[in-house]
Amino acid sequence: MKRSRFPLLIMGLVLLFFYLPIIILVINSFNASRFGSGWQGFSLIWYRRLLHEPEIWAAARNTLVIAVLVTIVSLILGTTSALALHRFAKSRLQRVHYTLIYTPLVVPEILMGISLLMGFVAAGVGLGLFTIFLAHVTFCISYVALVVLGRLQDFDFSVVEAAQDLGAGWWATARKVLLPMLAPGLAAGGLLAFTLSVDDFVITFFVAGPGATTLPIRVYSMIKHGATPLINALSTILLVLTFTIVLVSQRLSRSNILEGGV
Amino acid sequence: MKRRKIPSLPAAIQVLALAAVSIFAVGCKEKTAVLHVYTWADYIKPEIVARFEKDNACKVVIDTFDSNEAMYAKIKAGATGYDIITPTSYMVSLLQVQGMLQPLDKALLPNLVHVDPDYLKIAIDKTMDHSVPYMLTNTGIAYLKSKVKDFEPSWAMFDRADLKGRMVMLNDMRETIGGALKFLGYSLNSTSEDELAQARDIVLRWKKNLAKFENEQYKTGLASGEFLLVHGYSGDILQVQAENKDIAFAMPKEGGTISCDDLVITKTAKEVKLAHAFINLLHDPQVASQNSNFTRYLCPNKDAYSQLDESIRDNPGIFLAPELRAKCEILADLGADNAKWIKVWDEIKAAK
Numbered sequence A: 001m002k003r004s005r006f007p008l009l010i011m012g013l014v015l016l017f018f019y020l021p022i023i024i025l026v027i028n029s030f031n032a033s034r035f036g037s038g039w040q041g042f043s044l045i046w047y048r049r050l051l052h053e054p055e056i057w058a059a060a061r062n063t064l065v066i067a068v069l070v071t072i073v074s075l076i077l078g079t080t081s082a083l084a085l086h087r088f089a090k091s092r093l094q095r096v097h098y099t100l101i102y103t104p105l106v107v108p109e110i111l112m113g114i115s116l117l118m119g120f121v122a123a124g125v126g127l128g129l130f131t132i133f134l135a136h137v138t139f140c141i142s143y144v145a146l147v148v149l150g151r152l153q154d155f156d157f158s159v160v161e162a163a164q165d166l167g168a169g170w171w172a173t174a175r176k177v178l179l180p181m182l183a184p185g186l187a188a189g190g191l192l193a194f195t196l197s198v199d200d201f202v203i204t205f206f207v208a209g210p211g212a213t214t215l216p217i218r219v220y221s222m223i224k225h226g227a228t229p230l231i232n233a234l235s236t237i238l239l240v241l242t243f244t245i246v247l248v249s250q251r252l253s254r255s256n257i258l259e260g261g262v
Numbered sequence B: 001m002k003r004r005k006i007p008s009l010p011a012a013i014q015v016l017a018l019a020a021v022s023i024f025a026v027g028c029k030e031k032t033a034v035l036h037v038y039t040w041a042d043y044i045k046p047e048i049v050a051r052f053e054k055d056n057a058c059k060v061v062i063d064t065f066d067s068n069e070a071m072y073a074k075i076k077a078g079a080t081g082y083d084i085i086t087p088t089s090y091m092v093s094l095l096q097v098q099g100m101l102q103p104l105d106k107a108l109l110p111n112l113v114h115v116d117p118d119y120l121k122i123a124i125d126k127t128m129d130h131s132v133p134y135m136l137t138n139t140g141i142a143y144l145k146s147k148v149k150d151f152e153p154s155w156a157m158f159d160r161a162d163l164k165g166r167m168v169m170l171n172d173m174r175e176t177i178g179g180a181l182k183f184l185g186y187s188l189n190s191t192s193e194d195e196l197a198q199a200r201d202i203v204l205r206w207k208k209n210l211a212k213f214e215n216e217q218y219k220t221g222l223a224s225g226e227f228l229l230v231h232g233y234s235g236d237i238l239q240v241q242a243e244n245k246d247i248a249f250a251m252p253k254e255g256g257t258i259s260c261d262d263l264v265i266t267k268t269a270k271e272v273k274l275a276h277a278f279i280n281l282l283h284d285p286q287v288a289s290q291n292s293n294f295t296r297y298l299c300p301n302k303d304a305y306s307q308l309d310e311s312i313r314d315n316p317g318i319f320l321a322p323e324l325r326a327k328c329e330i331l332a333d334l335g336a337d338n339a340k341w342i343k344v345w346d347e348i349k350a351a352k
Helices: A006-028 A044-052 A054-087 A092-106 A109-123 A129-153 A156-165 A171-198 A202-207 A215-225 A228-260 B003-026 B044-058 B067-074 B089-097 B110-114 B119-120 B155-159 B173-183 B194-206 B217-222 B233-241 B273-282 B285-295 B322-327 B335-350
Strands: B034-039 B057-062 B132-144 B167-169 B211-212 B230-235 B247-250 B258-264
Touching: A006 A228, A044 B044, A044 B067, A044 B110, A054 A092, A054 A215, A054 A228, A054 B119, A054 B155, A092 A129, A109 A129, A156 A171, A156 B273, A171 A215, A171 A228, A202 B067, A215 A228, B034 B273, B044 B057, B044 B132, B044 B273, B044 B285, B057 B230, B067 B089, B089 B167, B089 B258, B110 B273, B119 B285, B119 B322, B132 B217, B132 B233, B155 B167, B155 B173, B155 B194, B155 B230, B167 B173, B173 B194, B173 B230, B173 B258, B173 B273, B173 B335, B217 B230, B217 B233, B230 B233, B230 B285, B233 B247, B258 B273, B273 B285
Parallel strands: B034 B057, B167 B211, B167 B230
Antiparallel strands: B132 B230, B132 B247, B132 B258
16 A cells, blocks of 8 residues: 655645744845845845844853853753652652642743742842843753653663672762763753753843843844844854754764664 | 662762852952943944943943833842833833832933923923933834825825725834824823724724734835835834835824833932933933934934934934924823723724
8 A cells, every 4th residue: 555645745844834934034144135025135244243243242152151051050950850759759758849840841931030030139139140040940950850750761770780789889880871871861951951041031031130131132122123134143153053063962872872782 | 779879969069059150250240330221222322332431431231121011020020230221201100100210310411401302392201300311213104105106194094995905003002092092183192981982993994904913024014015004113114214215204194102212210220320421421412313323213312413314314204393293292101091991902903
């Protein structure tokens, strides 16, 4: 029997729906026209203008510094909480823990933003990059924990016990056994945390202090008053970076699997 | 068997958290005075900021917001650290009522003599006690000269059946219902339920001719010829005009909205002196004209007018004739009556 072409068609349409707007954005970033009202010739003017926008670069730097730190810290905290959740799943304490981890995923962002802001103000913490960092870690932990927990669900702990039977200390076990086997989960959780941190607008807007404008805040304000092609150019650069990172990480994870040979 | 690795990990976490904290702490250390300005993106010419930093041996940090309401929510919840903010004047009254602003020290603001007295007549804070007007924009009608036959500067254009489906009005209840109120000869800050009901019927009639209510894409649509006539802000339209010379802007003869973003100093401001100096500099005629030419909005500084670009200076849609200007109004904060407007706007949006 001939296979139906229908799923292929649906997949094509879905991909088109995903990527067409992005392609249009990339094309428009090379458009000389400011309002994208029509093709007015190929131009790198927006990229050149972007070079002379110190405020945008400062915002980009803020965003990246926060995202990297958030990724590291939420990976560690999220993974440890996933380990605890998995190991002591039956205890009442861990059930409460699970609920607490789960809550940030379902709480509306605006609520979280304003409550964090009020919390910081009440605690007398000066708003700034640090408060953004804390806020991002707060919700990123949950994503990391749940992704890693999913990985732990089909994890064979007898391997760990075998390692310890063979005389490996906890550090050797963690490094040589646990970490490599959890690596895909960690990578997924880390990428998720990084993306969420770079992307977040609502919560960030509320907890950002003076001098702590991040890229999303800047971009939102530019849409209202500024030049949109600069945003297209900036997005194109970010897209290239993102795709490079994804490609590299895919390469790495593939060779890891081969080496690990599990 | 116990897994001993778990209790040892928190140590590593502490080390990392400490590293993170110290990185941020170093980033926050400042020596020179810092003036924090909270404003819209690209709203102050960078060269002016650089000049102010040099003259006053200080640093200016600019942060941006994208809506008056979001900015208000944030400040209201207790966010501090901003010295100068540039809210729209209706929001200024709200901030003032809530006691979130400082009175201005006129002795530190000698340049206020340059502020256009004609504008102050219609302003909300006429004596500039706590706010100084910064940038004006008119809300009017823009159209394509070659495509719209017998254009007439009037709200009645939205009744033109030959432009059906090629017109856009702003997705903003204050602007659009306000236009209809002006068309009927009422104040656009009306809170009379009867007048609002009449305005609703007018907007419903116009709606049949409109492609949509929209706030951002109308500029692009006009530049590309998708729309022939749009209701929009003069600042936006001037920016698009640079690309499509066929676009013209006019203020309806029945009058319309003038909006103004004001400079205010927050109650919690730390650098009050510097903030005054900055506001004063922005009203230096030379600086004000450079700034207007950069943002394409009009700084109401009468001594700056002669140095403006022709496209702004000779534009009757921006420099309104006195009798037309007298018919225009500033959007005022409606307070509790806002609910009446929201109800009417919901009826308009819900109608088929």
